[in-house]
Amino acid sequence: MNPADDIWAKVIELMKQQGLSPTTIKTWFDDAKAVSLTEDSFTISTPNDYTQSVIKSLYIPKIEAALKELFSMDLKVVVLTEKELENTSAAKQDILFPGTSDYTFERFVVGSSNRYAYSAARAVADIPGRAGYNPLFIYGESGLGKTHLLYAIAHTIHANHPDYKIVYIKGDTFTNELVAAIREGRNQQFREKYREADVFLMDDVQFIAGRESTQEEMFHTFNTLYEAGHQIVFTSDRPPKELLRLDQRLQTRFEQGLPADIKPPDYETRMAIIKTKAVRMGLDLPEFLLQLIAENITANVRQIEGTINKIMAYRDLMGATVDKDTVVRAVKDMFKEKSDILPTADVIIDEVCKFYNIEPTILRGQGRSKDIVLARQIAMYQIRRMTNLSLDEIGQEFSGRDHSTVIHSIRQIEESIKSDSEKAEIVKDITANINSRYE
Numbered sequence: 001m002n003p004a005d006d007i008w009a010k011v012i013e014l015m016k017q018q019g020l021s022p023t024t025i026k027t028w029f030d031d032a033k034a035v036s037l038t039e040d041s042f043t044i045s046t047p048n049d050y051t052q053s054v055i056k057s058l059y060i061p062k063i064e065a066a067l068k069e070l071f072s073m074d075l076k077v078v079v080l081t082e083k084e085l086e087n088t089s090a091a092k093q094d095i096l097f098p099g100t101s102d103y104t105f106e107r108f109v110v111g112s113s114n115r116y117a118y119s120a121a122r123a124v125a126d127i128p129g130r131a132g133y134n135p136l137f138i139y140g141e142s143g144l145g146k147t148h149l150l151y152a153i154a155h156t157i158h159a160n161h162p163d164y165k166i167v168y169i170k171g172d173t174f175t176n177e178l179v180a181a182i183r184e185g186r187n188q189q190f191r192e193k194y195r196e197a198d199v200f201l202m203d204d205v206q207f208i209a210g211r212e213s214t215q216e217e218m219f220h221t222f223n224t225l226y227e228a229g230h231q232i233v234f235t236s237d238r239p240p241k242e243l244l245r246l247d248q249r250l251q252t253r254f255e256q257g258l259p260a261d262i263k264p265p266d267y268e269t270r271m272a273i274i275k276t277k278a279v280r281m282g283l284d285l286p287e288f289l290l291q292l293i294a295e296n297i298t299a300n301v302r303q304i305e306g307t308i309n310k311i312m313a314y315r316d317l318m319g320a321t322v323d324k325d326t327v328v329r330a331v332k333d334m335f336k337e338k339s340d341i342l343p344t345a346d347v348i349i350d351e352v353c354k355f356y357n358i359e360p361t362i363l364r365g366q367g368r369s370k371d372i373v374l375a376r377q378i379a380m381y382q383i384r385r386m387t388n389l390s391l392d393e394i395g396q397e398f399s400g401r402d403h404s405t406v407i408h409s410i411r412q413i414e415e416s417i418k419s420d421s422e423k424a425e426i427v428k429d430i431t432a433n434i435n436s437r438y439e
């Protein structure tokens with residue numbers, strides 16, 4: 001998610017509290033979207049000129065006031081129509097890193113689980129491109145602060161070297177952009193954009209594994225940047241050697257710099273994170289309630305933030321005083337939320353199709369070519385594993401195939417996963433893509 005979305009939601013909430021009516025909010029702000037937050041400005045986009053002019057003439061002071069309340073500093077508000085945004089910044093947007101002032105080193109709580117990655121990130125931020133630290137490869141599970149560190153590097157380098165061209169891009173966006181560039185004959189432009197970066201930051205590089213033309217492009221981009229001594233930083237959900245479908249040449253290069261992992265936070269770090277976040281949000285929790293959260297929310301920092309947000313919401317919106325019951329309820333809701341949301345068959349099919357570059361109608365249809373059969377079997381296997389659909393219901397999703405076909409498909413995949421590590425990796429990747437739609 002764009003981190004600016006979160007801020008925009010808070011701005012709207014604050015404007016509501018300051019007396020803007022629900023109708024006003026609905027009419028002017030429901031379709032306005034957050035674009036970016038940088039050191040000195042907050043940009044939103046509107047669907048048309050009319051909404052833009054109304055917001056500009058009537059509501060900018062209110063938005064500014066809400067931002068000031070959130071950040072205790074003056075931020076300029078920029079309102080663009082979606083069209084303007086497209087025209088002016090299709091290229092620029094990625095070059096300007098999507099700065100959120102929350103993701104800085106100062107706001108990163110350091111503990112034994114993330115100290116190494118933190119120190120490595122600081123080192124490359126202080127002296128970008130230094131030998132032995134290039135590329136920096138930060139890896140770990142979801143919600144542990146990889147993106148946070150990547151932005152913190154961008155902020156620091158930008159502050160020290162305002163003239164540097166810092167490129168931030170997600171692995172899958174890189175792929176999509178490349179495909180579009182090839183289609184529209186803009187290869188050269190695409191190349192220049194990335195190969196001329198002074199600092200190249202790629203989030204979720206695992207998404208480029210197994211994609212031939214993307215890896216080829218990445219290989220040349222990497223070499224150009226590396227030879228020029230420009231800093232490269234990757235984040236990934238696993239270490240380079242576990243990216244089984246990654247081109248060998250890239251794997252070697254990713255490993256040659258500094259790999260740094262982040263692990264789930266231990267108890268002390270969780271306590272420190274909870275305390276810091278609570279204080280920042282003006283939530284005064286006694287020690288035993290901090291402990292209660294730290295004991296129960298263990299998997300990642302995103303969940304810790306979610307729990308604190310819930311406690312805040314109970315306090316602010318429902319007037320609840322924060323006591324043990326409020327905290328227990330927030331913790332329970334946090335778990336419930338996770339387990340309540342099951343992926344749908346549509347989403348699973350969509351992700352499998354994206355992965356194999358197949359149209360959903362073809363996957364659901366009768367085609368029997370090898371690739372399609374494999375993709376279809378994986379989709380059936382994933383639906384069985386990740387939803388509550390029965391075998392017959394799964395068959396219905398695929399042109400009414402009967403349940404014995406579904407069982408056969410699932411078994412095939414179960415067998416391949418055991419014997420073929422590349423297939424296992426594909427299933428793992430698709431699972432991660434599906435899960436990321438629900439985060």
Ligand SMILES: Nc1ncnc2c1ncn2[C@@H]1O[C@H](COP(=O)(O)OP(=O)(O)OP(=O)(O)O)[C@@H](O)[C@H]1O
Nearest residue numbers: 107108109110141142143144145146147148301302
């Ligand atoms: N050590 C930390 N101190 C303070 N905040 C943290 C820390 N680690 C993570 N966070 C916060 O937790 C949230 C999730 O972190 P982030 O988005 O960086 O995770 P991630 O590892 O990139 O996850 P994903 O792989 O899902 O993108 C962010 O709001 C981030 O600021």
